[in-house]
Amino acid sequence: MTTTEALVVELKARATSLGFDSFGIAPADARPDLPDKLNAALAAGWHGDMDWMAETAERRGSPTQLWPEARSVILLGINYGPQSDPLALLDEPSLGAISVYARNRDYHEIIKGKLKELAGLLARRSGAAVKVFVDTAPLMEKPLAEAAGLGWQGKHTVLVSRDFGSWLFLGAILTDADLPGDKPHAESCGSCTRCLDICPTKAFPAPFQLDARRCLAYLSVEHKGQIPLEFRVPMGNRIYGCDDCLAVCPWNKFASESREARLQARADLERPALADLVQLDDAGFRTFFAGSPVKRIGLSRFLRNVLIGIGNSGDAGFVPLVVARLGDENALVRGAAIWALRRLDPARAAEVSTTCLAAETDPDVAEEWTVDIA
Structure with missing residues (x-):
């Protein structure tokens, strides 16, 4: 086993001990198709009044535009799957339905500290430079997570995992270290269109496309x-x-069969x-x-x-x-x-x-x- 391979094994083990459920690595230039896809979505106006997406488009399209020295991207996921069907609450109109991801502490706070600790380990062991990102930076985590083998972007544009369905918080570590990449995950939605069919506002112009407006x-x-x-x-x-x-994603059944979600909802935010x-x-x-x-x-x-x-x-x-x-x-x-x-x-x-x-x-x-x- 090479020194680099041993380092990756250590990083994976530490990620698990920190509470991450998924770990993968992709080359920083693994998705050269992203700038064109992003620009097409922006040209169609699908970003609504999220002007920051257009303002950061050049950096957002590629990790190497965001940080030219970047060579590898480590993608990590934490399972936040709900313990019950969140759609059941829609039949109780006196109650408010809060999205599952928002029923706990802000996920930015939950993940960022863990990412910093893992990035620190990488820096100490290799001397590499590192940068940590959780959603707020112009980095397209979902397609990069697909390239790193964590799952694939489903027809609803959300990352789908074979182990955790559609319920993964994502975080990323950029580094100038050359790390061995994982095999990209193939799209595995098949002919299923449940996520498109259930949308109450028909927000999907086509599979794998989302009009935020x-x-x-x-x-x-x-x-x-x-x-x-x-x-x-x-x-x-x-x-x-x-x-x-x-x-409604059918892959969620594997999330319920896998280990319990790391993050549990606050009881007072489940049925307010x-x-x-x-x-x-x-x-x-x-x-x-x-x-x-x-x-x-x-x-x-x-x-x-x-x-x-x-x-x-x-x-x-x-x-x-x-x-x-x-x-x-x-x-x-x-x-x-x-x-x-x-x-x-x-x-x-x-x-x-x-x-x-x-x-x-x-x-x-x-x-x-x-x-x-x-």
């Missing part, structure tokens, strides 16, 4: 404006993210009541979602999502709580409250509309009183 995960988390009208009813009670395409959430003030929001990625979207966007969920509940018992948000200082919240009230109690909406319109200074919010919501 139609994706509820994007709209509820990244989108800063009001939820477009056509997507509000399909949003249901999804108040942060959307797991539909991940949850919309009635409690809509009453949160800023301090309460920050306290309740401390350590959770949900906190990053801020109270106003979160309440926007909660009010859409309430509007879809069909429960007129929510009306007093919705009316209480009609005077919110934030336009996003007021607009969503109007839509929810008009859905739940048209008569009450008509009763208060004149007074609210007289005080309204935002034209987009004012339009919520008259726009067709049928």
